[in-house]
Amino acid sequence: MNFNLSEEQNMLKDSVERFVRDEYDFDSRRANAASDLGFNPKNWQMFAELGWLSIPFDEAHGGFGGGATDVMAVMEEMGKGLVVEPFVATVLMFGGLLNKSGNADLQNANIEKIIDGSLQGAFGYLERQSRFELADVKTQAKRDGDNFVLNGEKTVVSNGMAANKVVVSARTSGDQCDEAGITLFLIDTDAPGVERTSYRLMDGQLVANIKLTDVRVAADHILGNVDQGYTLIESVVGDVIIALCAEAMGIMQKLNTTTIEYTKTRQQFGVAISSFQALQHRMVDMFMAGEQAKSMLYRAVCAAESGADDLAKNIAALKVMIGRNGKLIGDEAIQLHGGMGITDELDVGHYVKRLMMINTTFGDADYQQQKFNRLAHSE
Numbered sequence: 001m002n003f004n005l006s007e008e009q010n011m012l013k014d015s016v017e018r019f020v021r022d023e024y025d026f027d028s029r030r031a032n033a034a035s036d037l038g039f040n041p042k043n044w045q046m047f048a049e050l051g052w053l054s055i056p057f058d059e060a061h062g063g064f065g066g067g068a069t070d071v072m073a074v075m076e077e078m079g080k081g082l083v084v085e086p087f088v089a090t091v092l093m094f095g096g097l098l099n100k101s102g103n104a105d106l107q108n109a110n111i112e113k114i115i116d117g118s119l120q121g122a123f124g125y126l127e128r129q130s131r132f133e134l135a136d137v138k139t140q141a142k143r144d145g146d147n148f149v150l151n152g153e154k155t156v157v158s159n160g161m162a163a164n165k166v167v168v169s170a171r172t173s174g175d176q177c178d179e180a181g182i183t184l185f186l187i188d189t190d191a192p193g194v195e196r197t198s199y200r201l202m203d204g205q206l207v208a209n210i211k212l213t214d215v216r217v218a219a220d221h222i223l224g225n226v227d228q229g230y231t232l233i234e235s236v237v238g239d240v241i242i243a244l245c246a247e248a249m250g251i252m253q254k255l256n257t258t259t260i261e262y263t264k265t266r267q268q269f270g271v272a273i274s275s276f277q278a279l280q281h282r283m284v285d286m287f288m289a290g291e292q293a294k295s296m297l298y299r300a301v302c303a304a305e306s307g308a309d310d311l312a313k314n315i316a317a318l319k320v321m322i323g324r325n326g327k328l329i330g331d332e333a334i335q336l337h338g339g340m341g342i343t344d345e346l347d348v349g350h351y352v353k354r355l356m357m358i359n360t361t362f363g364d365a366d367y368q369q370q371k372f373n374r375l376a377h378s379e
Contacts, residue, residue: 003298005069005073009069009070009073010073012052012055012070012073012074013073013074013076013077015050015052016052016073016074016077016078017077017080019046019050019081020077020078020080020081020083023043024043024081024083026082026347026350028040029081029082029083029084030204032084032085033084033204033205033206034204037161037162037206038084038086038159038161038162038200038205038206039084039085039086039162039206040085043085044085044086044117045117047085047087047117048115048116048117049117051064052074052087053087053090053091053114053115053116053117054115055070055071055074055091056070056071056091056092056095056096056099056239057095057099057111057114057115058099061099061107061108061111061112061115062111062112062115063111063115067304067305068239068242068300068301068304068305069301069305071092071239071242071243071246072242072243072246072297072301073246074087075087075088075243075244075246075247075250076246076247076249076250076253077250078247078250079246079247079248079249079250079251079253079254079354080250080251080253080254082251082347082350082351082354084204084205086120086122086158086159086162088158088240088243088244088247089121089122089123089158089159089163090114090119090120090121090122090159090163091114092236092239092240092243093121093122093123093158093236093240094114094121094122094123094163094165094166094167095111095114095121096236096239096240097123097167097184097223097232097233097236098110098111098114098167098186098223099111100232100235100236101184101223101224101232102224103222103223103224105220106186106220106221106223110165110186119164119165120159120162120163120164120165121159121163121164121165121166121167122157122158122159122160122162122163122165122166122167122208123157123158123166123167123168124154124157124160124166124167124168124169124210125154125168125169125233126154126155126156126157127139127152127153127154127155128153128155132362132363132364132367133177134169134230134233134234134237134362135177135178135179135182135230136176136177137169137170137171137176137182138152138171138176139151139152139153139154139168139169139170139171139212140152140170140171141170141171141172141183141185141217143172143219144216146218146219147216147217147218147219148170148172148183148185148216148217148219148222149214149215149216149217150168150170150185150187150193150212150214150215150216150217151212151213151214151215152170152211152212153209153210153211153212154166154168154209154210154212155209156201156207156209157207157208157209157210158205158207159206159207160189160196160198160207160208160209160210161196161198161206161207161208162206163189164188164189164190165186165187165188165189166186166187166189166210167184167185167186167187167223168184168185168187168210168212169182169183169184169229169233170182170183170184170185171183172226172227173227174227179230180227180228180230181227182227182228182229182230182233183222183224183225183226183227183228183229184222184223184224184229184232184233185217185221185222185223186217186221186222186223187212187215187217187221189210191215191216192214192215192216193212193213193214193215193216194210194211194212194215195210195211195213196208196209196210196211197209197211201357202353202356202357203350203353203354203356203357204350204353205357237362238304238311238312238315239304240362241315241318241319241362242297242300242301242304242315242318244358244361244362245293245296245297245300245318245319245322245358246297246301247354247358248293248322248326248355248358249290249293249294249297249322251326251351251354251355251358252289252290252293252325252326252329252355253290254351255286255329255330255333255348255351255352256283256286256287256290256329256333258333258347258348259283259286259332259333259336259337259348260274260283262336262337263279263283263336266338273336279336282332282335282336283332283336285328285332286328286329286332286333289325289328289329290325290329292321292325293321293322293325293326296314296317296318296321296322297318297322299314299317299318300314300315300317300318303315310375312375313372313375313376316368316369316371316372316375317368317372319362319363319365319368320365320368320369320372322358322359322365323359323364323365323368324365326355326358326359327355327356327359327365329355330351330352330355330356331352333348333351333352334348334349334352
């Protein structure tokens with residue numbers, strides 16, 4: 001099987017690598033994350049000019065028509081720089097839902113604006129009680145003539161404060177945890193009844209809780225079909241998990257490289273600690289953990305590109321491997337750096353925090369292991 005990137009994909013990867021190397025040092029990243037929006041709008045416009053925001057969209061909408069491999073190439077390099085600009089939230093989640101919704105009017109009205117950088121989006125799927133269950137939805141949508149009236153709250157909405165529009169899941173029929181009966185609505189964030197509260201996560205990224213009180217949404221602002229939103233959510237979330245795991249792969253590579261470089265300069269007993277065999281063994285374990293994770297990432301990407309029947313199982317296995325091996329690499333990186341590894345001034349701790357947040361997004365390693373077991377036993 002050929003795992004080499006095409007010429008176009010290598011060019012795309014190289015362009016992101018150059019941006020991270022030349023214009024996204026650690027201090028710049030910290031300043032971007034601490035800003036009111038949680039990212040730098042100038043960088044976002046640069047992403048648009050470079051064509052990165054068009055990658056997953058169909059050519060009919062002005063997109064690049066890229067697949068999972070193209071997204072992986074971008075996200076891996078973004079992970080190395082801990083890029084905080086909302087590529088996942090706006091392009092892959094919000095844009096992914098629009099791209100797969102089948103609603104031509106909404107696609108025509110919004111996708112080009114995502115591509116040119118003028119539209120920020122978000123996806124509100126989590127609620128206080130739902131944890132990792134995408135079907136656990138209490139938010140209600142009641143039909144009122146040609147409109148629906150929404151009441152409820154969405155939590156931990158990535159890019160929720162900067163978003164001009166947000167897609168939210170709401171229950172139009174069925175019980176709280178039923179997969180059937182979920183509908184996706186596109187809402188303007190400045191619509192009457194929408195209230196947003198911002199806060200920062202452990203990795204410094206800005207998120208929001210979005211409260212909906214009698215928010216009226218026209219029926220033509222539904223993504224997909226009424227009561228059938230869960231299938232669309234599951235498809236897009238699968239794509240996003242692969243992208244997040246590619247980001248984690250970039251982080252793990254960066255931690256491995258940084259740790260090796262540090263051990264070559266840190267001295268004890270008059271020699272570099274990289275010469276100590278016990279520490280060499282630990283760094284080899286870190287390297288092997290990264291290679292294992294990379295193999296699972298390639299397998300999942302190939303399954304996504306080919307539309308394999310066992311795609312869901314491959315994604316679950318990938319998330320397990322990234323969660324567990326990411327923890328090993330993060331823990332060892334901190335230990336080998338010593339006490340300074342967890343200080344705010346050093347980038348190592350920030351990379352580890354981001355790995356921890358990726359692990360808990362859309363189900364941690366234990367949750368995904370249980371999902372993998374269910375899928376494997378159902379075959």
